[in-house]
Amino acid sequence: MKVADKGIIAPQVKKLPVELKMHDDVRIDNYFWLRERDNPEVVDYLTRENLYNDQMTAHTKELQENLFQEMKSRIKEDDSSVPYKLHGYWYITRYKKGKDYPIYSRKKETLDAPEEILFDVNEMAKGFDYYQLGGLNVSPDNKLIAFAVDTVSRRKYTIQIKNIETGEILPLKIENTSGGSTWANDNKTLFYARKDEETLRSDKIYKHCLGTDPEDDELVFYEEDETFHTYVYKSKSDKYVIIGSSSTLTSEYRFLDADHPEGEFRIVQPRIRGMEYSISHYEDFFYILTNKDGATNFRLMLAPVEDPGEDNWVDVLPHRKEVLLEDIDLFKDFLVVSERRDGLNKIKVMRWDGTESYYIPFDNETYTAFTGTNPDFDTEILRYTYNSLSTPTQVVDFNMKTREKDVKKEQQVLGDFNKENYISDRIWATARDGSKIPMTLVHRKGLKRDGSNPVLQYAYGSYGSTIDPYFSTVRLSLLDRGFIFVIAHIRGGEYLGRKWYEDGKLLKKLNTFTDFVDCSQHLINENYTSPQHLYASGGSAGGLLMGVVANIAPHLYNGIIATVPFVDVVTTMLDESIPLTTGEYDEWGNPNLKEFYHYMKSYSPYDNVVAQDYPNILVTTGLHDSQVQYWEPAKWVAKLRELKTDKNKLLFHTNMEAGHGGASGRFEALREVAEEYAFLLDLEGITR
Template sequence: MPTGPDAPVEHIILDENVKAEGHDYYSIGAFKVSPNNKLVAYAEDTKGDEIYTVYVIDSASGQYVGQPLKGITSDIEWAGDDHLVYITMDSILRPDKVWLHKLGSDQSSDACLYHEKDDTFSLGLQASESKKYLFVGSGSKNTSFIFYLDTSKQNKELAVLTPRVYGIDTTASHRGNHFFITRRSDEFYNSELVACPLDNVAETTVLLPHRESVKIQDIQLFDNHIAVYERENGLPKVTVYRLPAIGETIGQLQGGRTIDFIDPTYAVDPEESQFHSTVLRFHYSSMRTPPSVYDYDMDSGESVLKKIKPVLGGYDASNYVTERKWAAAADGTQIPMSILYRKDLVKLDGSDPLLLYGYGSYEICIDPSFRGSRFSLVDRGFIYVIAHIRGGGEMGRKWYEDGKLLKKKNTFTDFVDCAEHLIQNKYCSKEKLCVNGRSAGGLLMGAVLNMRPDLFKAAVAGVPFVDVVTTMLDPTIPLTTAEWEEWGDPRKEEYYYYMKSYSPVDNVAAQEYPNILVTAGLNGRCPLDLHLKKTLVGC
């Protein structure tokens, strides 16, 4: 930041600490600046139930503009300088309606742009990097389709970008005179990238074809470049391509440059970047590398470290070891594991204590990012391991499909096989093995404790989903209907008996269990999968 007498004076737009005073719980779920930079819309939750109230303030004076919008999700976007688009939920907390609000008007007069009536689908909202279009997506676990809204037009209506076709899943963005679309189906299960002209969305050109070993996870568009976030062999990668000038013919992408990363296992995610820039900003960390922000020059290929999060207490990354190992599942599948330990404390002779973490649901990737809280254990000699089991998305779409519905038990047996591999290779012993999982990972805990209580010393289950059959039988419970494509619909006999065969509360037996800690919450709900691009959330 510039300094000196002519330097700009820092101006606080919103102080979350001040806003939180008097509340037992307080969270800002969205903070969106209007296109002219004069107004800010922010979403506030004071209960922890993820039902938000949105306020609009003048960014200069801090004064409120109009009346707040109540009972909505944190999905809000500006549609010009005087309109907001937002989403509300139905009685089971499913995002089902998208609305257009004109500043200064009453919320009761807002126009409903779309109502999703299928209770297995949920809505999501996203602005393009160019800020010229908003995308409204409706998605289930297997299918999604997209509407778009041109923010520059006075007549703000949704138009269809990708049609609703069962089994086809799409995400979208915009640059110049093209929409860029990733789409997945049974045929191209790891996704392909296509472009279509704004005036003929049915005419698509393949930019990146489907590849069996590479999964397209996200894209980030710029004036002259596209950054493609992918996964290969279980690891994230970022490949940057130069795009032809706007108006020129666009074809299959060639000559991409892949960014190099330093750790054997790591996490990399997009950061907000300037659309008109040649600099890609990304977030990087590993289990031993603190959160770091890099600027990558897409023309020169050079990365510059802009910021690294300080870690108190004399932290030195060179004291720690990160490894990537593979465990063989019973069917021969190789399961990747990410491992962290302090090299001057761990003996690797079977006597070390170990904490094994797992999730394995919703195609969520549990990448080995940095967590300062782990070092409370690691600095006392614990080994920390993440098992990247089937049901997650680390190894591509089929990795997920092989751990859901009638293949869900692969998730549990993979975790057990990882535990046994660690014991056999002297990372720990049964007497020193602890396990941990949250939400769907809490289901994992319950299932493996029923299957192999002899294998673990202790287990921590956070907000565990353990009453699978009873929960899925009740469509009035929040989020249940959208889950049928993940676990199965137990109203159908085949799914009922399969789910009952692993549901933790239905399989408790008269056997000796390890020590178990279960935690829960009062008001929170767990939006395990809102499915749409950049809204995928894991608890």
């Protein structure tokens, strides 16, 4: 048995070897049995790990509580969103002091009108360890609101309907849905997506008519391809109900006149493998964002609604090699285009009549800007959000005609916060293949680069998901204690365009991991920090990143935090019964093919744990996680305990009530962050 410091014995778990054979290769998995969710021995093991974690961190409990109170104290507890107007009502989300959950309300025509409470989630969540309300969707006549609830955190939502006028919640319950729903214009027909019970893939679109039994709901679309998922929504114009079907590389859309829900859906363009597109409706046309004909960074095209197949697509904005076209917003007089150039967000405003075209000005290299809630079509006002690593979030109403900017709200940070005390910057590391890897960082002013600074380096690096530099009140608890926070914009994300993603997936996935390591080495070489003070953090696919980094470069880090980590890549990707697996083949590869199998095996963290020294490691997961099953981190921790040769900390905490996203309450979630921060500060010897 391995004995940790302070005489506390680390949990041990039995080994039951299972031979896993594929492509004439044999892997021995000693901990495969930990997949047995209902096995009392599995629950016992997770419970013992939690107890061990509590014992090993008992001396930091006061620090954790202080961090929690400190982070909570910066939050304006009685906060509210900037109202937006839709179909004659202003919609508002607000919080009450001391309450964990939001209150959703609306006011008719004017903000001076009486408030109608739609949902007080604090009341609804009573008695639940986890509670998530989503999919709010008001009927066109403003009388009914569909909503969805998840009380387990496996993202299986139950759809219900509330009569806003009477306050009555109808007896209807539609189980096992994705949460979203869409009203037809008759105010009585509701479209929604249902999930496969085992894989949790949203594969069916149903039509429900009020007053009927959901068991009798009509199936209007079934997505047979196991690598695709399907969803339904309404065009901003309210003209069409749209069914989307997407995989990692391919998309397809169908549309139905929302005035005639009894009709048949028409297809826009049948799927072509590798061709992605999305649609927005305006007058007699669909505006189509697509990578058609090798437009790697996407182009904007136009198609007539009457005959929208790709043969009729014509360019509105052609493909540009240096600019990633990310999104569009349509208004009566303006087209707004969201772009990314050299990693930076750009918002371009264009008049339909061609008389005017300009970019909204932003003034530094470490900002994030994106268009916000813009449901009103006939308006000159564009709402967008702006922040940076050192600037609190602003919600801005921008007059596209006069170019006047009205800051409707700047995030209020309570306490003695002054944004002038912090500095953010963008630096570039050179990867081992010569590529330049951007990093954004933030720290307090006056910091010296003498190699002694604690650094927390964070990244994700998968699915083309870009981690933009964003402001966080929570992060101040590290910055004010001398930490530098760094986001590494590694390949696998889209920070530098679509090719940046393509160069970090499938048989180029190793670039993601080596980029992160090369960024770490750059921070050390440039005296920002040293291996004794460098920490790494990532979650989900970013947790996979942490697992690989721990195996290939353990000497560079004093500590690693891996949250809900995807670490058992080969076994998971071979198991088609696990949620999300089949839809992931275009991201990671299909290990049923020999080339992908061996490539995945070469980096899969669980398969590559060896007898060596590892950094201090904190691993967290949720028992009900639907995206990364709890047994992946559980098996990884068990194997690390068996093989690692150091006396560093290995802590594992399973939230027995939550799933992939952690706790549901806004304050309870802070306790999880406080636990992570206390782990880092304890390793740095910072006790206050």
